[in-house]
Amino acid sequence: xxxxxxxxxxxxxxxxxxxxxxxxxxxxxxxxxxxxxxxxxxxxxxxxxxxxxxxxxxxxxxxxxxxxxxxxxxxxxxxxxxxxxxxxxxxxxxxxxxxxxxxxxxxxxxxxxxxxxxxxxxxxxxxxxxxxxxxxxxxxxxxxxxxxxxxxxxxxxxxxxxxxxxxxxxxxxxxxxxxxxxxxxxxxxxxxxxxxxxxxxxxxxxxxxxxxxxxxxxxxxxxxxxxxxxxxxxxxxxxxxxxxxxxxxxxxxxxxxxxxxxxxxxxxxxxxxxxxxxxxxxxxxxxxxxxxxxxxxxxxxxxxxxxxxxxxxxxxxxxxxxxxxxxxxxxxxxx
Amino acid sequence: xxxxxxxxxxxxxxxxxxxxxxxxxxxxxxxxxxxxxxxxxxxxxxxxxxxxxxxxxxxxxxxxxxxxxxxxxxxxxxxxxxxxxxxxxxxxxxxxxxxxxxxxxxxxxxxxxxxxxxxxxxxxxxxxxxxxxxxxxxxxxxxxxxxxxxxxxxxxxxxxxxxxxxxxxxxxxxxxxxxxxxxxxxxxxxxxxxxxxxxxxxxxxxxxxxxxxxxxxxxxxxxxxxxxxxxxxxxxxxxxxxxxxxxxxxxxxxxxxxxxxxxxxxxxxxxxxxxxxxxxxxxxxxxxxxxxxxxxxxxxxxxxxxxxxxxxxxxxxxxxxxxxxxxxxxxxxxxxxxxxxxxxxxxxxxxxxxxxxxxxxxxxxxxxxxxxxxxxxxxxxxxxxxxxxxxxxxxxxxxxxxxxxxxxxxxxxxxxxxxxxxxxxxxxxxxxxxxxx
Numbered sequence: 117x118x119x120x121x122x123x124x125x126x127x128x129x130x131x132x133x134x135x136x137x138x139x140x141x142x143x144x145x146x147x148x149x150x151x152x153x154x155x156x157x158x159x160x161x162x163x164x165x166x167x168x169x170x171x172x173x174x175x176x177x178x179x180x181x182x183x184x185x186x187x188x189x190x191x192x193x194x195x196x197x198x199x200x201x202x203x204x205x206x207x208x209x210x211x212x213x214x215x216x217x218x219x220x221x222x223x224x225x226x227x228x229x230x231x232x233x234x235x236x237x238x239x240x241x242x243x244x245x246x247x248x249x250x251x252x253x254x255x256x257x258x259x260x261x262x263x264x265x266x267x268x269x270x271x272x273x274x275x276x277x278x279x280x281x282x283x284x285x286x287x288x289x290x291x292x293x294x295x296x297x298x299x300x301x302x303x304x305x306x307x308x309x310x311x312x313x314x315x316x317x318x319x320x321x322x323x324x325x326x327x328x329x330x331x332x333x334x335x336x337x338x339x340x341x342x343x344x345x346x347x348x349x350x351x352x353x354x355x356x357x358x359x360x361x362x363x364x365x366x367x368x369x370x371x372x373x374x375x376x377x378x379x380x381x382x383x384x385x386x387x388x389x390x391x392x393x394x395x396x397x398x399x400x401x402x403x404x405x406x407x408x409x410x411x412x413x414x415x416x417x418x419x420x421x422x423x424x425x426x427x428x429x430x431x432x433x434x435x436x437x438x439x440x441x442x443x444x445x446x447x448x449x450x451x
Numbered sequence: 452x453x454x455x456x457x458x459x460x461x462x463x464x465x466x467x468x469x470x471x472x473x474x475x476x477x478x479x480x481x482x483x484x485x486x487x488x489x490x491x492x493x494x495x496x497x498x499x500x501x502x503x504x505x506x507x508x509x510x511x512x513x514x515x516x517x518x519x520x521x522x523x524x525x526x527x528x529x530x531x532x533x534x535x536x537x538x539x540x541x542x543x544x545x546x547x548x549x550x551x552x553x554x555x556x557x558x559x560x561x562x563x564x565x566x567x568x569x570x571x572x573x574x575x576x577x578x579x580x581x582x583x584x585x586x587x588x589x590x591x592x593x594x595x596x597x598x599x600x601x602x603x604x605x606x607x608x609x610x611x612x613x614x615x616x617x618x619x620x621x622x623x624x625x626x627x628x629x630x631x632x633x634x635x636x637x638x639x640x641x642x643x644x645x646x647x648x649x650x651x652x653x654x655x656x657x658x659x660x661x662x663x664x665x666x667x668x669x670x671x672x673x674x675x676x677x678x679x680x681x682x683x684x685x686x687x688x689x690x691x692x693x694x695x696x697x698x699x700x701x702x703x704x705x706x707x708x709x710x711x712x713x714x715x716x717x718x719x720x721x722x723x724x725x726x727x728x729x730x731x732x733x734x735x736x737x738x739x740x741x742x743x744x745x746x747x748x749x750x751x752x753x754x755x756x757x758x759x760x761x762x763x764x765x766x767x768x769x770x771x772x773x774x775x776x777x778x779x780x781x782x783x784x785x786x787x788x789x790x791x792x793x794x795x796x797x798x799x800x801x802x803x804x805x806x807x808x809x810x811x812x813x814x815x816x817x818x819x820x821x822x823x824x825x826x827x828x829x830x831x832x833x834x835x836x837x838x839x840x841x842x843x844x845x846x847x848x849x850x851x852x853x854x855x856x857x858x859x860x861x862x863x864x865x866x867x868x869x870x871x872x873x874x875x876x877x878x879x880x881x882x883x884x885x886x887x888x
Contacts, residue, residue, distance in 0.1 A: 167565040170517060170557035174550070180524050181550045184535055185543030192536040195528030199848045206525055207861060210518045214865060217514035221507050222872055223879035270848055415540030416616040423547050423618075430551030437558045445565065 117417075117424040122397075122410055124427045125182045130388055132175035134293065134381055137286075139165055139172045141294025143212065143240020144287060145314055146233075156307070158233070161294075162220070164301035167445045169216065171438060173209070178427075185423050189413040190399055194250075197259040197273040201246045208243030211235050241287060248286025252279030255395065256338045260403035277332040285325040289384065292318035296380040300373030312368050315376075319361060343394040353390035357383045455842055457851040458530045461858055463827065465523055467820055468862045472516035474638035474819060475645075477590045478673070479509045480583035482646065485669050487576050500884035501666045503567075504876065509582070510564055511872055515865065517557070530851070534834050534844035537613050541606050542599040544618035545592035552592065556585040590638065591631045598626035601826065602695050603835050629684070629691040630826070636681045637822060640781060641815025643674025648812030649877060651805040659880050671808065674815070675785035681778055686741070693742035696836060697751040699829040702762045703771040704738055705731070706752050713738040713750035718772065721764040726754055762831045770824035777818040784811060 142161040149157045165172070184191040195202065212235070219232035253259060253274040263269035295315035302308040333340035345351050364371070364379050371379075398407035414420060452460070483505040490498035524546075528535045562570070562578035569575075599605075605621025607614045647670035650663040693700045701707070705716050707726040715738040719731025736746035743750070753761055784807060791798045798804055834841040876883075 167561040170514070171554065171561060173517070173521070174554040174557055177521060177524060177553065178550050181543070181546050184524075184528060184539040185547050186540070188536045188539035191528050191539060192532035195525070195532045195535070196846055196848060199529055199846065202525055202529060203854050203857075206522045207857070209521055210861060210865070213514050213518035213521075214868070217510060218868060218872060221511050221876075223507075223875040223883060266849065415543075418616055419540040419543065419618050422544055426544065426547040426551070430548070430554070434551060434554045434558070437555060441558050441561050444570070445561075 117421045118411070118414060120424040121182060121186050121420055121427065124424075125179060125186075125410075126388075126392065128175045128179040128182065130385060132173075132179060133289070133388065134384055135168070135172040136175060137244065137290040137384075138293040138297045139169055140212075140240050140244045140287075141290035141292065141318075142298065143237050144244075144291040145294050145298070145318075147237040147241055148291070148314075153310070154233075156310075160298055160302055160307060160311075164298050166220075168441060171441065173213070182423065182427070186415050186420055187399070187408075187410060187413055188415060190408045190410075193259070193261055193402075193408060194254065194400060197261065197269065198250055198253055200270060201249050201253070201274045205243055205246040205250065208239045208246060212239035212243055215239065244286045244290045245283040248283030249274055249279040251286070252282030254400045255391070256333075256336065257401035257403055257407070259400060262404070276336055278329070278336040278338050281325065281328045281332040285322065285329050288318055288322040288325045292322050293380060293384065294318075296376050299376060316365065316368060319365070323361075344390055347394055349393045350390040353386040353393075357386040357390075452852045452855075454849055454851045455845050457855040458845050459841065461851065461855040462526060462530055463824075464855070464859060464862060465519065465526055466823065466827070468866070469516065469519040469523055470819060470823055471816055472512050472519060473586075473590060473593075474816075475512040475642050476509065476516040477583070477586040477635075478638050478642035479505060479512065479646070480579060480586060482642075482669055482673065483509060484576065484579045484583055486666070487579055489665075489669075491572055491576060495665075497661055497665050500662055500880075501669075503884060504662075504666070504880060506564060506579075507876055508873065510560070511869065511876075513556075513560055513582075515869060517553075519862075520553070530846055531834065531841075531844040532846050534839060537839070538600075538835060541603075541613060541616050541618060541621045542596050544622045545595045549589050549592040549596075552585045552588040556582055556589065559585060587635065590635060594631040594634045595622055595624070595627040597826070598630040599624045600834060601630070601699075601830055601836050602626035603838055608838055625695055626691065629688045633681070633684045633688050633822070636677050636684050637815070637819050640674055640677030640681055641819045643670050643677055644781060644784075644808070644811045644815040645813070646670035647674050648808045648810070649873075651808035652812070653877060653880075655802060655805050655809060662880060662884070667805075667808070671788060674781075675788045678778070678781040678785035679789075682782060685775070685778065689741055690744070693750070696830070698753065698756045698761060699767070700742060701751060701753045701756075702764045702767040702829055703825055704750075705764055705768040706738060706750060707754055709749055709752040709755050711739065711747055711749045712736040713742070713752075715741065716768075719768075721768055723758075723761075723764050760832065762829045767825055767829045770821040770828065774818045774821040774825060777814050777821070781811065781814060781818070784808070 142165055146154060146157050146161065180191075183194075215232045215235035219229060219236060222228060222232070253276075256276075256278050258276060258279070259273045260268060263273075292315060295311050295318050299308060299311045299315060302311055330340060332338075343350065344354050360379055360383055364376070368376070395401075397409045397411045399410055400408040402408065415423075483502055486498050486505060487502040489495065490502055559578045559581040563575065563582055566575050566578065570578075599621050602625045603621075604624035605617040605619070647667050650667035650670065653663040654660055654667065689700070692703075705719060705721045705728045706713060707721075707728065712735055714733040714735045716728055717732040717734070719728040721728050738750050739748050740746050742748075753764065787807075788804075791804065830836055832840050832842065834844045
């Protein structure tokens with residue numbers, strides 16, 4: 117049952133990156149749009165993410181619940197050492213969620229709309245930036261539970277070149293996912309062209325950011341290259357992701373929407389496989405001591421069992437409902 | 452402010468904020484579904500308008516409740532990592548189920564809010580009902596987790612170790628039922644009075660009277676039904692607390708001396724140094740009756756407990772009295788309203804009746820906050836009653852006072868914006884919906 121729980125943890129992280137990521141990305145694209153096209157971007161985006169945007173963020177809740185029920189030591193270690201970036205991320209989530217819904221449901225259209233939009237755009241950038249920083253800190257072995265000095269324990273646990281570049285990379289990934297997703301929701305050829313361009317720009321930005329991550333890893337002594345190229349599975353995943361990107365560029369204008377989405381989703385999945393494969397079963401790398409392994413720092417057997425049953429039973433309700441939601445609103449867009 | 456107090460304040464603030472949004476998010480969908488049902492059955496456009504207006508309210512409250520709930524799921528660890536390290540695997544079961552319920556609610560809400568004129572009308576209505584049902588389930592599950600902190604179960608605590616963990620037994624702890632029942636009825640009553648009051652206010656202003664009257668009638672019935680049932684649930688809770696957490700009950704009642712025919716103490720100033728209450732009104736025997744069902748049985752007083760395991764008496768006592776007092780007020784209004792419906796239908800048109808409801812807008816929520824204070828402050832100094840002290844659970848990170856200030860600023864501004872949004876929604880009813888009257 118432990119493996120069921122771990123699979124769910126991995127899957128909910130992946131789905132949060134994909135669906136939550138596309139959701140954040142919509143705000144990032146709005147942020148990056150020229151003033152003239154902001155309204156257009158906003159309308160297409162709202163049409164695309166409106167019905168599912170609440171559900172997109174539930175994956176984070178699932179992941180965090182799995183962590184604190186199943187792997188409490190990992191949860192509490194992260195909560196202590198990464199307190200500050202977690203709080204910033206939470207403030208971003210609050211600002212973003214409320215601004216999105218207030219913007220839509222304010223009965224009077226006045227200057228408050230500008231406030232909502234600004235809040236939404238900035239928090240759409242800040243939240244994934246800090247999610248990336250948290251992920252980067254977790255894998256890079258900066259966290260030092262034995263640290264006694266404030267800055268070592270709570271600041272340099274996350275503030276560093278590597279985590280920050282991972283954060284930037286995350287932001288570009290989100291923008292890329294959003295652009296690909298929204299291409300399928302556009303109504304006119306001009307809109308479609310615009311989002312295809314955005315998708316291409318964002319994928320270029322992601323490649324540049326990935327380069328920065330590699331440089332930062334080298335400078336911060338994070339053995340990233342070893343993780344990515346040190347075993348056959350990871351190296352295959354990275355190669356496939358890179359090749360599919362070239363293929364995607366070459367055929368961006370010709371591909372059907374569905375294919376673009378599948379390719380983009382596959383690329384992110386491959387990257388996550390590549391990075392987690394070598395780490396498994398360690399979730400958090402620590403400074404000067406052994407990392408926190410999912411196999412070691414788990415809750416009691418009964419808890420893991422109950423959690424696995426709850427997750428499996430929950431899926432029976434959630435997945436069909438979610439698919440039907442996506443399916444029916446997609447179908448209606450098409451007609 | 453020291454870090455421990457800051458952490459407790461931040462937790463109290465976050466919960467106090469979240470509880471309002473989750474109560475409304477949990478109950479409003481049912482009002483909405485009733486109105487929706489009436490529209491589908493009668494074809495009256497007014498009900499359709501009421502339904503749409505309420506669904507916007509649900510959307511605003513759900514979004515705010517969802518993000519503030521996300522914050523809480525992290526804050527448990529950010530503020531109380533030592534607690535979560537041990538308690539997570541024990542009391543986590545309701546949270547993992549709640550994840551599902553919450554997810555379903557979000558999906559159903561997507562269908563409902565964006566599904567107007569897109570689906571079979573009964574399917575659309577049904578998704579609205581699912582929003583309510585899953586919201587209710589979430590509420591019950593979260594309260595069950597809180598109940599575990601009051602009534603720890605499902606493990607053996609041996610030499611500082613948490614052994615033989617049974618998450619199912621932990622979920623069905625002794626307090627889950629009485630607490631969940633009390634919370635659900637409180638949410639129903641508070642939301643009902645707030646909604647009914649707002650519509651009463653608009654009728655008084657003679658704005659879109661037909662629309663607001665239909666809305667008022669639905670909300671008022673729910674509110675009053677809740678207000679009448681709540682004292683019964685309160686009685687179950689009181690007897691339960693008397694048995695499981697006698698020190699909490701003693702603090703609620705500011706009851707210092709263990710005695711037979713224990714008196715019920717109203718008001719007064721608890722003096723924790725000298726173990727007495729000054730200037731209080733005392734009803735002999737009443738506390739014995741409320742706690743144990745007869746006038747003679749002794750009720751354990753605070754003196755039976757060492758000072759370092761007593762909760763702050765004054766806060767618990769006042770919060771409890773505020774809750775009960777306001778509950779009684781709502782009960783009176785409810786009885787009166789049902790009498791009106793039964794015998795004096797013409798009073799429904801009277802302005803004083805509407806004024807009564809308008810005045811009661813905040814009453815339910817003040818009672819909810821007071822009740823929450825009773826259960827949380829009354830559990831101190833424990834985070835897990837009798838097992839782990841709150842002070843031992845707090846994060847080692849210094850400077851929590853800064854994050855407390857930031858969260859205060861954010862939640863205060865959010866509250867202001869939400870109020871403004873609601874004000875605008877209500878003000879614009881005439882423009883947003885094709886209201887005929």
